[in-house]
Amino acid sequence: MGTTSGSPARATDPMPSAGDVRLGGYAPLRGYAVIGDGRTAALVARDGSVDWLGLPDLDSPAVFGAVLDAARGGRFTLAPSLPYRTERRYLPGTNVLETTFVTGRGTVRVIDALTLHDDATLTPMRELLRRIDGLSGSVPLHWSVEPRFAYGTAPTRLARRAGFPVATAGRDALAVCAWDAGEPACHNRAISGRFEIGQGRRALIAMPFAHQEPLVLPARSDCEGRLDATCAAWRSWAHDHPYTGRWHQAVMRSLLALKLLVYAPSGAVAAAVTTSLPEEIGGERNWDYRFSWVRDSAFTLAVFLRLGCPAEAHAYFWWLMHASQLTHPELKVLYRLDGGHRAPEKTLPWDGYRGSGPVRVGNAAVGQVQLDTYGELMQTAWQYALATGHLDADVARRLAEVADLVCTAWQQPDAGIWEVRSPPRHFTHSKMMCWVALDRAADLAEHGLIPNRHLERWHAARDEITEFIESGCFSPDRDSYVRAAGAEDLDAAVLLGHLYGYGGNEHRMHATISTLDRRLRHGPYVDRYSGEDGLAGGEGAFLACSFWLAESLGRTGRLPQAIELMDELVGLANDVGLYSEEIAPATGDFLGNLPQGLSHLALISAACAITAANKDTAR
Structure with missing residues (x-):
């Protein structure tokens, strides 16, 4: 949370908003941003904590999993050591996150990225970079890296190599390389440090990771160069796929979010970055979404083709053809990101987000018809x-x-x-x-x-x-x-019959x-269906259904209603433009896995269709 425990805030100190405060150690799901490198992705909370990261790949066991177990999941925290408030954005045209911490003693900016690599050079297999810039005054900060390999089931060993602390488990290893960010200390399965940064000063923390290969310890100059190159690469990619229309910012952020769900080695597109984030707090509807669903394929290809992403479209189509060949002529509901078709479901000994267990790995839906x-x-x-x-x-x-x-x-x-x-x-x-x-x-x-x-x-x-x-x-x-x-009983899915x-x-x-529109919609929210489904408890409003309705309204000539609904839906994104699977209508809280690919796909599809219909009407 935004205040240091045991230190009462002065009246003049910045205070976090209610949406930034953790409950029982858990940040609001609405408060997460995502960063990634085309192979894996991490969730970063507004308070600077990296609470989810699978390594080496997006569907690998989590090294940081605090979003699913605040006590045992592991995290990488970085924050001021005194009360603060935060401001966030993505650097324009990128998936690089900028978080500004405003304190009573000064302001600091943190840039977070999973860096993109040139495969022709010898670099760490995966690398999380956190750069800290002093903007004003002088601000004390603390940080802690608490890796929990293999969902916390593998014991972590801490040692030093070439002066840097290294955590290992089996053939997995990560290092913490800190420059001007305090002297790292190792204790209680954590690597931590404290430092103070003044105006005009810069610190850097790099976390390279290796799986079944040597761990390469980087030089600071190489890390700085990769961070700059990562920003440039994202901007270049976004520039090549422009969209002009009423919802330009929402569409481009959705496209950038989708790019983070593309597993570059195969071309598959994951449904979400996470597993088991609940559709209802305390409920049992917690599923693993780190797979590629055939149900999303037509939307995925259409979006890539509409927004000028032929390389992604080609790679995705051929991944789908190769994956489905394994079970031809029958189709599985979902496939692994490497094209495999087995996803046995098991339960982890974790508490779940805010006690919402079970925490599942794998998805038994793979066996459904x-x-x-x-x-x-x-x-x-x-x-x-x-x-x-x-x-x-x-x-x-x-x-x-x-x-x-x-x-x-x-x-x-x-x-x-x-x-x-x-x-x-x-x-x-x-x-x-x-x-x-x-x-x-x-x-x-x-x-x-x-x-x-x-x-x-x-x-x-x-x-x-x-x-x-x-x-x-x-x-x-x-x-x-x-x-x-x-x-x-009614079902919003029949809207897809119209759209297809x-x-x-x-x-x-x-x-x-x-x-x-009349019976399942409540404001901007649309229920998936009415009636029973064999599961206990309830759920939030499934966002894709709202976008399907907006698109259907636009395609049937009801443009004012479609535009009004789209405007409302665009306003439901979090502060950095991301969507989860569902939203609780009463509170606006995010529910379900995030960022949810289908939500962003449906947004882009609706925006493009309504924009096209509006242009046709204007002619």
Whole structure:
């Protein structure tokens, strides 16, 4: 928190806002920023504590996990030793974080980055840099690195190499290199230091990490150079992908956040940086999101193509093709970032965020049947083919075989997009996405991009799906497509049927949008669905649903309502423009894993669609 324990603040001292104060050692989820290097990512709280970092990769065991267990998770703290308030931003066009601490004795600025490396040089495998600049007065600071390898299960050994403290566990090692930041001391499985910095002075703390390879101890000048190069690289990347429109800043920050979810070695895009952040404080809805979901694929490719990211689009598409080949023709719900399809779920002996256990690693949803994934896969391939004009012959053959599978698989009940852990049902959204799968396959075949030997069968099955949906999944009483065949509860996921062009009854789809707007929306918040899902407790409002509704309103000519809703949603981001999975409507608190890729994908998609519709109307 923003005051030093045992030292009462003077009336003239800056005080933290209520949103900065930790409860039981836990920072508000809304207060986290993210930094990353394309291989892993860290969460940094407003009080300067790095509370989450998986090493060596984003989906690796956490070395810092205090966000999930304040006592045992480990962290890297850095803050003034007297009361302060904070101001934060990302350096423009970058994923480099700037935090300014204002105290009664002066002001300091901290720059945090996971540095980008030139692979042609011998550098640490991963490197967290924290640069401290004195802006005014003279400010005392303290810092502490408390690594907890392998989710805290591996014993940490502390020693010194070439004068620098080094923490090791097995074949993992990290060093703490401090320049003008006090003499590091080792005690109680922590490396810590104290120093005072005055106006015009600069300190630097580097934390290089190595996994199964020699740990390289850097020189200060090399660290400074890498930090400057990292800022320049981010700015160059952002400059190459401009977006002009009403929500420019929100779109560009979302794109930069998504770039941090791209696992550079494979091209996969993770759903989030974290695991097990709760959808309800004290609830059981805590899942591991450090995987790549097929359900996000069409949005992901569309965003990359719309905003001029062909390299990311190409890498992601081929990662998806290689990953799905392992289970062809069936699809898994999610795949590991390296393309693997096994994600056994286990529970860690951690308390969970604010006591919200269990803390899970792995995700049992990988074993579920979710039929909508076939529509997402085919929509993704269709978009890629339209953009490039061709498909690899082997990929084309496999896509045709997937369409053949959908012709019979669509008749099964499934777990649906929301991955309910209750008996499978005939979810409307799943059937709509099976329709999309066959429609896109037919279009690809008609353009000679995939084999067309079963085209008539695809057309016939698509028509059967239409009949099933129109006869059993629309409620005249609700004036809406419902959540599942024969049900009366509602589901915001059917909005995706509209966004992906499900070719049923257009009047019914427009009525559904109006019904969902009226019955599931509360201010800017949209519930995922009504009805039960087999899990205890509740949850917050799922942000992607709100953006889907805004986009649907814009696409159906209700531009004033769409723009008004988008403006409200953009205002719900935290102070550095990030979104979690959900928000608690009563408090505005973030819930669920963060930063949530689907929230940012849905924001960009809605912003682009509404901007385009507005331009068309103005012509």
